[in-house]
Amino acid sequence: xxxxxxxxxxxxxxxxxxxxxxxxxxxxxxxxxxxxxxxxxxxxxxxxxxxxxxxxxxxxxxxxxxxxxxxxxxxxxxxxxxxxxxxxxxxxxxxxxxxxxxxxxxxxxxxxxxxxxxxxxxxxxxxxxxxxxxxxxxxxxxxxxxxxxxxxxxxxxxxxxxxxxxxxxxxxxxxxxxxxxxxxxxxxxxxxxxxxxxxxxxxxxxxxxxxxxxxxxxxxxxxxxxxxxxx
Numbered sequence: 001x002x003x004x005x006x007x008x009x010x011x012x013x014x015x016x017x018x019x020x021x022x023x024x025x026x027x028x029x030x031x032x033x034x035x036x037x038x039x040x041x042x043x044x045x046x047x048x049x050x051x052x053x054x055x056x057x058x059x060x061x062x063x064x065x066x067x068x069x070x071x072x073x074x075x076x077x078x079x080x081x082x083x084x085x086x087x088x089x090x091x092x093x094x095x096x097x098x099x100x101x102x103x104x105x106x107x108x109x110x111x112x113x114x115x116x117x118x119x120x121x122x123x124x125x126x127x128x129x130x131x132x133x134x135x136x137x138x139x140x141x142x143x144x145x146x147x148x149x150x151x152x153x154x155x156x157x158x159x160x161x162x163x164x165x166x167x168x169x170x171x172x173x174x175x176x177x178x179x180x181x182x183x184x185x186x187x188x189x190x191x192x193x194x195x196x197x198x199x200x201x202x203x204x205x206x207x208x209x210x211x212x213x214x215x216x217x218x219x220x221x222x223x224x225x226x227x228x229x230x231x
Contacts, residue, residue, distance in 0.1 A: 073147040075125055076132035084146035084154055088206045091158060092199065099200045101161035105170060106195040106213035107135075107177070109151035110221065119186060126183050127190065134176040139169075153192075154213070161198070163229070170194050170227040193220040194227035202230040 071083040079087070091102055109131070116124035128151065135145045135153060144156040155173070160166060177192045195216025197203060202212040212230035220228035 073132075076129050076147050078132050078136070078153075079144060079146040081146065081148045081154075084144065084148065084156065085206055085210075087144055088156055088209065091156065092204065092206060099204060101159055101199070103157040103160060103166050103196055103198045104209045104213040105155040105157060105166075105173065106197075106210070106217040107153040107155070107173065107192045108217050108221065109177070110191050110193055112151040112190060115188065115190060119188070123183050123186060123188070127181055127188055130181050130183075131177055131190075134179075135173060138172050138176040154210075163198070166196055166198065166229075167227075170196055174226040191226075193217050195220055195230065196227060197230040 071080060071086075072078065073080045088102075088104065091100055112124070112127075115127070128147070132145070132147060132153070135155065139145055139155060139157075142158060146154050146156075148154050155169075157166065157169060160169070174192060174194055177190065181188045181190075195213045195218070197209045197212035197216060199209055203209040216228045216230040219231075220226065
């Protein structure tokens with residue numbers, strides 16, 4: 001037969017276990033409170049991490065931009081003299097074997113100062129930028145054109161040792177610059193004097209090649225010719 005437990009005994013058992021239930025509920029409340037605290041701390045740490053990563057990214061962008069500005073011309077966005085000389089020195093000093101086949105082409109605009117004085121610096125700056133674009137488009141992707149400063153540009157031609165081919169490149173650059181430029185209502189024309197120096201014929205260092213190309217440019221200017229090779 002099924003025996004019934006007296007109600008009094010059940011009540012007594014419940015009363016004996018009540019303190020344990022209270023302790024359990026208190027413990028669970030403590031766990032919930034701790035979990036809430038951990039969630040808040042986790043959210044805070046995630047927010048701080050996001051901020052730190054954002055600041056790091058901004059710092060990296062600023063550093064990259066600073067490096068870009070240090071190596072590029074403000075007006076034309078071409079590589080500047082420092083960049084050009086670094087690339088030239090690298091090309092000369094980092095060859096697997098033998099002397100590299102390369103050439104330096106130096107360009108100076110004839111009569112640019114008079115043109116700049118006549119039409120204003122804004123027109124002159126626009127002209128310098130347009131010339132930079134034409135020179136870059138006239139060269140191969142692997143070559144480098146730089147604005148050295150003022151109205152002077154330089155090109156680094158790699159993998160070319162043929163005098164005939166360099167003559168063709170110099171003429172292409174000459175024609176690119178001498179074609180008329182339309183700037184607003186103005187139509188301006190300017191011509192360059194171009195000097196070409198070859199490695200190793202005219203030098204095997206950056207300084208030697210730059211000096212040889214510069215001297216050849218002045219020879220072209222004196223002789224009123226489109227270009228001249230270094231002696």
